[in-house]
Amino acid sequence: MTALSHLKVLDLTRVRAGPTCCRVLADFGADVIKIEAPQGVDPNAGISGARHGYDMLNLHRNKRSLTLNLKKPEGLAVFRKMVETADVVVENFRPDVKDRLGIGYEALAEINPRIILASISGFGQDGPYARRAGFDQIAQGMGGMMGVTGMPGEGPMRAGAAVADSTSGIYAATGILVALAERERSGHGQWVATSLLEAQIALMDFQAARYLVEGEVPPQSGNDHPYVTPMGVIATADGYLNLGVGGDSQWRAFCAAIGVPEWADQPDYATAEARFAHRPQLWEALQPIFAEKTTTDWVELLEAAGVPAGPIYTMDEVFADPQVQHLGMAAPVEHPVRGETKLVAQPVTLSRTPAAVTTSAPDAGAHTDEILGEYGLSAAEIADLRACNAV
Secondary structure: OOOOOOOEEEEOOOOOHHHHHHHHHHHOOOEEEEEEOOOOOOOOOOOOOOOOOHHHHHHOOOEEEEEOOOOOHHHHHHHHHHHOOOOEEEEOOOHHHHHHHOOOHHHHHHHOOOOEEEEEEOOOOOOOOOOOOOOHHHHHHHOOHHHHOOOOOOOOOOOOOOHHHHHHHHHHHHHHHHHHHHHHHHOOOOEEEEEHHHHHHHHHOHHHHHHHHHOOOOOOOOOOOOOOOOEEEEEOOOOEEEEEOOOHHHHHHHHHHOOOHHHHHOOOOOOHHHHHHOHHHHHHHHHHHHOOOOHHHHHHHHHHOOOOEEEOOOHHHHHHOHHHHHHOOEEEEEEOOOEEEEEEOOOOOOOOOOOOOOOOOOOOOOOHHHHHHHOOOOHHHHHHHHHOOOO
């Protein structure tokens, strides 16, 4: 028995934010039915990349696929029938689309008062930007991420991953689980909504709070921590190292480990405030010291001293690391075309009902007959739906 095997989720999403949300539910065992337009109906088909490409495989594993044309009355009727027994519907259309289709929250709640609708948009369900199309990098820019990322004075820089998309998907999954827990008491569903912009601002966390509480606009600080030094990147004899020297006790241990114990009490460096005030000077003094040993040597030496430090990996090095392998972050799965592949595992472990990657991403409509049969449609009825391009 998996954690969410009792749940049926209708997944109307595409691109990344919505599929990320549904992937969380699918990995923990929910029956996630990915609803896609029949071939030739969706002008934006393929926006997520090749069907058997890495992105689609990683985003849509553990799901079943049904093709359904919601613009056809026959297709919409099938969807409404599915809503009757569903627990969750997830969509990331622009806010006005679901209402034009007649599948907004009020319409769905009339069919099934227990339904939970999760909506992910670019900028929110209402307000002056509600109908704007939203993409991850736009949200990174408007949510403050690009304003603090990159080297000082070199212009804005996006993060190297789709942080707004992924975060909004995770927040949506969290909201769904909260709504499901509340439904156990009230018996009623509700509308869960988030957006790329909201998620990106929330992800800024202490940088956003720094402005709201103190009125300070955080600047770019490159690889340096905004207010702790030395915490950042330094070159070694064969690459780079991340340093994480926190409080004054760690500073003293750090000074002894790198062979300059006298720095512990030097007035320019003795306190966190003094080190921050003299940050350029301190980094300049550290550079020749760290150039004398390899990254591996420094990691071992600093670990022995209780000072946080770590290598900076390329992605192949990430998955070669023994701790990453121990954590099982590369989950094997069999794909009918590509054979055995590995996908990114869920990062949350449950002791009794863990997540699992059990099936690869399906081809579009791979389960159409199977799913429609579960809702009582005969082979002749399914054939009629195909004939009118409703599935």
